[in-house]
C-alpha cells in the first residue's frame with residue numbers, strides 16, 4: 440500500500456456482495472403459482488456491493504471492493520468488470536462456493552421483484568479473514584453476514600473512516616451495528632422494518648438519509664429535517680436507483696461535502712439511473728450527473 444500512514448488511500452471502501460444478475464422483462468410480475476413467458480432476458484453484473492462500488496467509481500471516487508466471488512466463470516467476469524471500472528480488487532477473494540446470483544423480474548412499469556442466492560457472499564468475513572484498506576468512507580449493505588458488517592465498522596471507526604450503511608435487503612439490526620453507523624441510507628420499506636428514524640437516532644446513528652423513490656429523499660439528524668427534491672425524469676427501470684444514489688452520496692462525502700449537499704447530488708444520480716435498463720449499465724458518471732445538474 441502506498442500513501443502516507445495517516446492519509447486514507449481510498450475515498451470509499453465497499454464491503455459487500457457481488458452477483459451475476461439474471462434479468463427477465465415481463466408484462467407483469469408473476470403471482471404465486473403463476474408461470475409467465477418473459478419478453479426479454481439479459482445477464483449483468485450486480486449485487487448491492489458491486490453496484491455501489493461501480494457507482495462510487497463512476498462518480499470519481501478512488502474505490503476498493505472487499506468481498507468474495509466463486510472460482511467460476513461468473514466470478515472471473517465480475518472481477519474483470521470491477522477492474523474495468525478502475526476499482527481495486529486486491530481484497531476480492533475467490534472461494535469454492537458458487538458466485539452469488541440474483542433473479543430479477545421487471546414489469547412494464549419498471550417495478551421489480553428480486554430473489555438473491557448468497558453463494559460466495561456468505562463467506563465474506565466468516566470463512567475468510569477480511570483486510571480493510573484505509574479510506575475516508577466505508578460503505579456496507581446487508582447481503583453479507585451481519586457479524587462481518589459489525590467487525591468492518593469496528594475497524595472503520597478505529598481508522599477514522601465515515602461509516603455508511605445501506606440496510607438492504609430490509610432486516611432488523613442489532614443495536615451494536617447501528618451504534619457504529621454514522622450515516623444510514625434506508626428506503627421507505629427498510630426504514631419501516633428498522634422502526635423508523637427516531638429508533639435509529641436512539642441507537643446512536645448520527646444521520647438518516649431516507650430515499651423516497653420518485654419523491655426524492657429526506658436527510659435527518661436528531662436536530663434537523665431536510666427534504667431533497669427529486670430530479671425530474673421519465674423512468675424506464677428503477678433497478679439501480681438506490682445504488683446510484685448511495686454511490687454518489689458516498690463519493691461526495693469522501694470529497695468533504697456535507698451530507699445534505701451530497702444527498703442533492705445523489706438524488707440526481709438516483710434519478711438518472713431510472714432512465715436506463717439494468718443495474719450497472721444504468722449507474723451514471725460524474726460528468727453525466729454534473730451535466731444534468733447544470734440543466735436544473
Ligand code: ADP
Nearest residue numbers: 626650651652653655656669680681706709710
Ligand atoms: P431503492 O431503489 O433502494 O428502493 P429509491 O427507489 O428510493 O431506492 O430510489 C433512490 C433514489 O433515486 C431516490 O431517493 C430518488 O432520489 C431517485 N429516484 C428513484 N426513482 C425516481 C423517480 N421516478 N424520479 C426521480 N428520482 C427518482
